[in-house]
Amino acid sequence: MHRTPAPEQRRRTTACAIEQALGIGITLQADPGQILVVEGDPLRHCFRLLTGILRLYKALPDGRRQVLAFLLPGEYFGVFGSERHGYSAEAIAPSTLARYRRAGLEAELDGSRALAQAVLELASRELEHTRAQLLLLGRKSAEEKVASFLIALSARTAGGAGVIHLPMSRQDMADYLGLTIETVSRTLTRLRQDGLIALLRPQHVLLLEPERLQALAEGAA
Amino acid sequence: MHRTPAPEQRRRTTACAIEQALGIGITLQADPGQILVVEGDPLRHCFRLLTGILRLYKALPDGRRQVLAFLLPGEYFGVFGSERHGYSAEAIAPSTLARYRRAGLEAELDGSRALAQAVLELASRELEHTRAQLLLLGRKSAEEKVASFLIALSARTAGGAGVIHLPMSRQDMADYLGLTIETVSRTLTRLRQDGLIALLRPQHVLLLEPERLQALAEGAA
DNA sequence: CGCCCCGTTGAAGATGATCAAATCTTGTGG
């Protein structure tokens, strides 16, 4: 069993090992705007999102916000670190979550090497996502940022094709991309004018030219 | 030589477990500008920096660069992930490194839970640093970025006090902070004019008012 | 029906980028 599993298979393995280790936990509901965890809270629980969508974010004292990630069903948060939550978590849409005791997870970590491996792999993927986001925030233009966002969301939720749904507000998108709502809106309009996307409704976007969009996202010279 | 400040207990534990697991490895030298790893390279080795300093970065096709981190002596890279390196690594100053086979590390991971825990904790810390950098890149002004950088570097290298040494060029700082060299330079000048720092030489900065600098870095409203 | 929130559009402004040039550092060779 020293064979490296295919990425697809490994991902499933990962999820399983963690799911099994965590057990059932407590199910809870969250309404839009409901805050589940505040940055700095003692790290007593970790969570798995079952349905809905969350934003994970950090904030500055004056209210400026940086959304670190949007959490989709099946994904975890609060798994890493040891002292405190590193970000706040807030429901965007009505959501259901499973909540687990961190103590249980850490105990299992000592026991199951499959679990340890799964958690480490989760961390690796999260690290890579976050690093890609550093490049986006530091070096991409507004247009490239929005294109990147659409392509990534499409890959995550729609398997890369067709109409995609934006469950979050323009404010959330702006806080994720390091922009303002006006710039996000204007950029979407420009992409529409250029024939790259169609805006069916504010929250429904059709990717007309995914390849050109992708090229834009990657900052093709 | 000045004595090195005693690191936190946990950090020492972490370092030890990883050091022990990796064994001795191969020592190598790198001159300034020398590229040790290119983003996308197969992940066959991981490294520990012994002396010198590296930049870890991602780049876009047209050459725009985002520095993810500066690696200081004692720190590792290439430890996470499974397929490919997620970033490039390049020496800034003459450096020495220890190189290890990833295969060995992964084998040890199955055996030693102390190692697994240490690696996971390394990942957690790296995640937290990267998330803080997302907030910086997405939501801080140039002045806040530079202040954050100086405070963080001071904490990392000087234990938080006195004169700090900037071993990297203005270009590196700019690519780390999502700015241009001109803006970095102008911002340092403004901080000097405001009495927050003194620029002894381009690479030697004295923090005159670390507390005000820190407040600025945190975006105090 | 009408309010309210969200998104879009418009105009003006500011921060940081770009283009350009002067100055300082550093290393080399006389």
Place this chain on the structure above:
DNA sequence: CCACAAGATTTGATCATCTTCAACGGGGCG
């Protein structure tokens, strides 16, 4: 030790992108 050259940093002027401030429109829900 000094002169010089090459590169890095700083400074200046102008410009562009994105932000801010403001107003309008449209869809959903009471």
